[in-house]
Amino acid sequence: MSRDTGGVAVRVLEREYVIAASGEQRDAVLASADYLNERLRELRRGGRVVGNDRLLVLVALNVVNELLQERSTRLDRSAALERLSALEGRLTAALRTLEPTPHSG
Numbered sequence: 001m002s003r004d005t006g007g008v009a010v011r012v013l014e015r016e017y018v019i020a021a022s023g024e025q026r027d028a029v030l031a032s033a034d035y036l037n038e039r040l041r042e043l044r045r046g047g048r049v050v051g052n053d054r055l056l057v058l059v060a061l062n063v064v065n066e067l068l069q070e071r072s073t074r075l076d077r078s079a080a081l082e083r084l085s086a087l088e089g090r091l092t093a094a095l096r097t098l099e100p101t102p103h104s105g
Contacts, residue, residue, distance in 0.1 A: 007019050007020040007021055008021045008025075008026050008029045008030060010029065010030065010033035011033070011037075012033060012036060012037060012040070013040060013052050013055070013056070036059065036063075039059045039062065039063065040055055040056070040059055043055055043058060043059055043062075
């Protein structure tokens with residue numbers, strides 16, 4: 001994979017594609033292409049998929065499935081953190097009611 005002044009040149013399934021990307025996006029584009037190629041090689045090694053189109057669609061579906069699972073996990077964690085924060089607030093409020101109040105006298 002090479003870099004081109006107009007974008008980033010990546011090779012996927014023996015074809016080169018030039019992807020428009022700013023300087024800060026180039027590394028991410030190259031890393032994405034590397035990840036895609038590795039996933040394609042893994043699926044191809046399995047030997048059950050014939051044809052590049054089918055191979056690309058199956059890898060895309062697998063990657064999107066991973067993304068959706070990660071999002072779901074992140075949302076679940078976020079919701080758990082919100083519940084814990086609310087519980088902490090209630091516990092703190094309850095503990096304040098148990099603290100002795102200063103007596104004037």
